[in-house]
Amino acid sequence: MKRIIHKHPLAIRWFHWINFPILVIMIWSGLLIYWAYQPYKIQIGDTVLFKFFPNWFIQALNLRRRLAEGMSWHFVFMWLFTINGVLYVLYTFISGEWRFLLPNRRSFREAWQVTLHDLGIRKTAPPQVKYNGAQRIAYTAILLMGIGSLLTGLAIYKPTQFSGLTTLTGGYENARLWHFILTIGYVLFFVIHIFQVVRAGWNNFQAMVTGFEVEKKLPEKTPPAPTTPA
Amino acid sequence: MAPVDDTEEKLPEKKPHREELTSEQQIRRRTLKAFALFGLAGVIPFSLWKWIKIQPKEAGLPKVFREVLKVNEEVANGYFSNANLAPTFPKDWAVKNVRVNGRDGLRSAIDKDAWRLKVEQPGRKALLISLDELKALPKQEIIYEFKCIEGWSQIQHWGGVNFAEFAKKYQLGQKDGSEAWYPYVGMKTPDGGYYVGIDTPSALHPQTMLAYEMNDEPLTDLHGAPLRLIIPVKYGVKNLKRIGSLWFSDERPRDFWAERGYDYHVGL
Structure with missing residues (x-):
C-alpha cells in the first residue's frame, strides 16, 4: 500500500498546461514582430557579444517578412494569455494556494540552501511544503513577469490611449525593451524549469498531470530506535 | 507581561492533503486516466492550430483573425478619447534626419504648382483646394514620437492645418442636413499608388493634421510634399504622403x- 499526496489542484494544472502553448505562440509571434526592427544586442564598449538575433537563428525559425502575420497572432492570442493569467491569479488567491506560492521570510535563506544543494555543495535539501524557497521565488517571479509583459505590452500597443502607462514603463522605447527582456526571461526560466523537472524525476513531473504524488514509504510513527552506539 | 507571540509562525500552514492508503492498482488506474485525459486535451491546441491554418484568407489573414482584430478595434473605440493625447516634446528633441520608409505613391513626378487637394463627398461637387488656401488657416505644430508599425520610433516636428479645423472650415464630414458624421475618411496619392482608410474619430483627433512643414521647412518630396497626413493616433502606415484626394464615406x-x-x- 502507498499513500497519495494531493499536490496540484485541477485548476492549477489546466492553467499551467494552457499557458504553455499560448506562451509559445506569443513568443513565436513576438519574434516575427521583432524581425522588422532588431535594435537589441549585448555589447561591451564597441565589441558586440551577441546580437538579437543572429542570422542563423532567424533563418532556422523562418522569421523573415512575416510582420503582419506575427502581429495578427500576437493580438489574437494576447486575449487568451491575459484571460488564463487573470484566472490563475484569481484562483490562486481565492483558493488559498497562494500560501504555497508566495515567498515567506524563510524562502530566501531556503532558496540559497536549495541552490547549494542543487550545485552539489550542500548534502541535504531543506524540508519543504509543496514548493521549496527557490521554487516559491521562481514561480512568484514568473507571475510578476507575466503582469509585466501585460503592462509593457499594453504600453506599446496603445501608447497614445494609455500614454500614462507608457510613461510609467519608461516611455515607448523602454517599454518595448522591457517587453523583450521579459520574453528572454521566460526562455531562461523555461530552460531551467525543464532541467529541474527532469532532475526532480517522474513522481514530481506526473503530479502536474495527475495532481498527486505517490509517497513510497510510509512516514515513520516513531523515530527508529538507536542502534549500537558508536 | 505576556511574552510577545510570533503570530506568523503560529498560523497553521496549509498542508497538501494526504489520502488514506491506496492500493497500487488504484494509483495506476488514476494515473492512466489522468494521462489519457491529458493526451486528449493535447488534441485541442493541435486542432486549433489546424483550424486556423485551413481558415479562408481575408486580405492575407485567416478569417477568424480578421474577426478578432475587428473586436480589438471595437474595444479600442471604447476607450478612444480626444482627451488622450500623444506625449509631446521640446522642439530641440526633434531629429534632424527624419527617416523615410517607403516610396509607394511617390514614384511618379509631380507638378507642385499645379497641385490641388481634391475633396470629395457624396452628393457634392468636388472641391479643389490650393496649398495657399490651406496655409491661410491657423497653423498647428506638433513634436511627438512618430511610431512605425515595424517597431522603430522617432521624435519628429511637423506643422500644418488641424484636420478637424479643416473639416469645419469646408463643412466636410457631416451628412447633409444632419449632425451624423460619415464613419470613414479615405485618402490617396495623386497616382493612386498608396491609399489609406481612417475612422473619422481618429481623423478628428485634436493632434491629427494635414502637414505642409517639417522642422519649420516646407516638406521635401520624400516626406510627402506638398501635403501629407500626420496622425499620431495611428502607426506611420496611415500617415499618407503627397495627398492627392480625400473623401468622407460610409x-x-x-x-x-x-x-x-x-x-x-x-x-x-
Whole structure:
C-alpha cells in the first residue's frame, strides 16, 4: 500500500498546461514582430557579444517578412494569455494556494540552501511544503513577469490611449525593451524549469498531470530506535 | 507581561492533503486516466492550430483573425478619447534626419504648382483646394514620437492645418442636413499608388493634421510634399504622403497595408 499526496489542484494544472502553448505562440509571434526592427544586442564598449538575433537563428525559425502575420497572432492570442493569467491569479488567491506560492521570510535563506544543494555543495535539501524557497521565488517571479509583459505590452500597443502607462514603463522605447527582456526571461526560466523537472524525476513531473504524488514509504510513527552506539 | 507571540509562525500552514492508503492498482488506474485525459486535451491546441491554418484568407489573414482584430478595434473605440493625447516634446528633441520608409505613391513626378487637394463627398461637387488656401488657416505644430508599425520610433516636428479645423472650415464630414458624421475618411496619392482608410474619430483627433512643414521647412518630396497626413493616433502606415484626394464615406475606404495582411485599424 502507498499513500497519495494531493499536490496540484485541477485548476492549477489546466492553467499551467494552457499557458504553455499560448506562451509559445506569443513568443513565436513576438519574434516575427521583432524581425522588422532588431535594435537589441549585448555589447561591451564597441565589441558586440551577441546580437538579437543572429542570422542563423532567424533563418532556422523562418522569421523573415512575416510582420503582419506575427502581429495578427500576437493580438489574437494576447486575449487568451491575459484571460488564463487573470484566472490563475484569481484562483490562486481565492483558493488559498497562494500560501504555497508566495515567498515567506524563510524562502530566501531556503532558496540559497536549495541552490547549494542543487550545485552539489550542500548534502541535504531543506524540508519543504509543496514548493521549496527557490521554487516559491521562481514561480512568484514568473507571475510578476507575466503582469509585466501585460503592462509593457499594453504600453506599446496603445501608447497614445494609455500614454500614462507608457510613461510609467519608461516611455515607448523602454517599454518595448522591457517587453523583450521579459520574453528572454521566460526562455531562461523555461530552460531551467525543464532541467529541474527532469532532475526532480517522474513522481514530481506526473503530479502536474495527475495532481498527486505517490509517497513510497510510509512516514515513520516513531523515530527508529538507536542502534549500537558508536 | 505576556511574552510577545510570533503570530506568523503560529498560523497553521496549509498542508497538501494526504489520502488514506491506496492500493497500487488504484494509483495506476488514476494515473492512466489522468494521462489519457491529458493526451486528449493535447488534441485541442493541435486542432486549433489546424483550424486556423485551413481558415479562408481575408486580405492575407485567416478569417477568424480578421474577426478578432475587428473586436480589438471595437474595444479600442471604447476607450478612444480626444482627451488622450500623444506625449509631446521640446522642439530641440526633434531629429534632424527624419527617416523615410517607403516610396509607394511617390514614384511618379509631380507638378507642385499645379497641385490641388481634391475633396470629395457624396452628393457634392468636388472641391479643389490650393496649398495657399490651406496655409491661410491657423497653423498647428506638433513634436511627438512618430511610431512605425515595424517597431522603430522617432521624435519628429511637423506643422500644418488641424484636420478637424479643416473639416469645419469646408463643412466636410457631416451628412447633409444632419449632425451624423460619415464613419470613414479615405485618402490617396495623386497616382493612386498608396491609399489609406481612417475612422473619422481618429481623423478628428485634436493632434491629427494635414502637414505642409517639417522642422519649420516646407516638406521635401520624400516626406510627402506638398501635403501629407500626420496622425499620431495611428502607426506611420496611415500617415499618407503627397495627398492627392480625400473623401468622407460610409464604406471602409481601401487601405494599402490592410490589403497586404495588416490590421485595418492600427490605432495607437
